[in-house]
Amino acid sequence: MTTATAPLLRFITAGSVDDGKSTLIGRLLYDSKTLLTDQLDKLDQAAAKGETPDFASLTDGLAAEREQGITIDVAYRYFATPKRKFIIADTPGHEQYTRNMVTGASTADAAIVLVDATRVDFSGDTPVLLPQTKRHSAILKLLGCPNIIVAVNKLDLIDFDEAKYQAITEAYTALAQQIGLKAAVHFLPISALQGDNIVNASARTTWYTGLPLLPLLESLPVSRNDAAALPAHFPVQRVARQDGSSSDDFRGYQGRLEAGRLKTGDEIKVLPGGQTAKIAAIHNPNGKTDAAEAGEVLTITLDTDLDISRGNTLAAADSPVAPAQEYQAALCWFDDIPLNPRRKYLLKHTAQTTAVKISEIAYVWDVNTLSQVQSASELKLNDIGHVSLKTQQPLAATTYGENPATGAFILIDEATNHTVAAGMIRAGSQADSFEI
Known part of the structure; x- marks a missing residue:
């Protein structure tokens, strides 16, 4: 299979702040020799001086990102190997920028969920993953991302402890089962900074028999809905x-x-x-x-x-799509002002914009306990919830699972003109129930 014939793979990085997402992408580009000459020279000069190359700087393009040491915007990078072309979306890990992560994940064929092995809580009977790892995994589930690579990062800081790596994979497997994740999940032990298992197999993880990251990305199927x-x-x-x-x-x-x-x-x-x-x-x-x-x-x-x-x-002429005004949907809330059912919102679906009323908040997803809060009266910034809504004009919509292009929408605050939520239609008005 050549670059010209292999299907393009769009993938994102996800996870919590400082899990090493930008460093991973920088290291991947560096080790695969897909950087521009001036970028390579800069990193090579740092290595020659005995300094640790700043791989994150390759994707953290905004001045505010470099100053604060965090990713804010979604940085898109393009590269190719002899086997495949790629589009990478380096998405923010900070809870404040969850909406940017949703944007990047909405068109992804795969996601690399990074887990910082040094920040996992091993004090109890089972390891406890960070809230953003859970939140991003729930969002990937909602968006129907077909492939997830769980990259357990910074293993060099825990001496490549196989037992802790296995415990983290078991904790994520349990998380995937609890949220009903249907994606193909792959686990990978890495050190993004040191380059272990990024392009080539690491001699420090002889107990790992799977593919390094780049060959794994090259082998992933692209299974978008036809x-x-x-x-x-x-x-x-x-x-x-x-x-x-x-x-x-x-x-x-x-x-x-x-x-x-x-x-x-x-x-x-x-x-x-x-x-x-x-x-x-x-x-x-x-x-x-x-x-x-x-x-x-x-x-x-x-x-x-x-x-x-x-x-x-x-x-x-034989389309089964029936215009309707009542739907059940999942919402990812983006705005500082919480969802208020009494507030006026506009719903934009494909090319249609219409007034909408949120008639019920069925529940809010608690990413810390993986439970459904049934008594919620509002959705706050970065909450994921399920709602019933009624539009002023009928929509010619499908469910998101049938076709993301015709099952997705955004909500706009009529007073501020802010985009306040991204929504995914889960069912029409006749559905009995719906789950994340």
């Missing part, structure tokens, strides 16, 4: 008009095909209205085409004029 196999779903972002006489008037509906395939002559229905028409022509950025599939940006014309505007959806 959106093209779903019924066609085309949210209209813009209506393009070219005024003229009735003989050459142009009315095109522009947007991105989020699911399925379309071809000239297909019958479609307009949601939520239910009007039907046939596709007269399909245009992509390269010109006219006979067919298109999920992921393409298109302009579509129909064989008859219909009342269609931004926020409507063109769907396959």
Whole structure:
């Protein structure tokens, strides 16, 4: 398999502050020789002086990040090996920037969850993981991340103690079972700073028989949902008009095909209205085409004029998607001002924005105890909760598990215009229950 043919892998780093996420990515880029010459020279000069290279500086790009020694923004890096191309999202570990982590994780094919072995509490019968490790794992579960690599870091500081490493893997396995994590989980003992098991196998972990990090990343399957196999779903972002006489008037509906395939002559229905028409022509950025599939940006014309505007959806005639106004959803709360059911919010789903009422907070997920707080009356910054909501206008939505593109939304505070939450539709109004 060559770089040209291997599927692109998007992966993120996750975990608590100072677990070594930025150092890990810097070391990975350095050891795989995928840095720019000036970056390599800077690190090599530090090593020649006997200094420890600052690998974290390769991804901590903001001045505030370098000054405070923490990651704030999501830093994206691109690199390739002979086997695969990669996009890395180095996400913040600090609880204050959980929203940035959610952004990076939303499109990831894999996540490296770092666990600092020196900060795990071994005083009890079982090791206790840090709250951010639990929170980030719960978010990865919500977002349906298919592959998780649990990298137990800083083993050089505990003399590569195999017993403690095994205890940490058992603690994470128990966590995965408690939150219902369905991802493929891989465990890896590393020292990001020293380079153990990053690109090459470490002589200091002879008891570990698995792959080092880079070969493991190269071998991971990319198992995204095949959106093209779903019924066609085309949210209209813009209506393009070219005024003229009735003989050459142009009315095109522009947007991105989020699911399925379309071809000239297909019958479609307009949601939520239910009007039907046939596709007269399909245009992509390269010109006219006979067919298109999920992921393409298109302009579509129909064989008859219909009342269609931004926020409507063109769907396959046999699409099972039924517009509704009541949904159950998981929310990751981003704002300093807690969720207040009496406050006015807007919900943005694909190209549609509508007023929404949070009718019930079913529960809030307590990441420390892994329990559901049933009596919660609000969601606070970085809380993960499940709610019932009702929109002013019907949505042509699926569940997030069916298709993330048509099952995700954001909430906007109407007073401040802040994006206050990211949401994932778990079920429609007829569902009996839902879990994280």
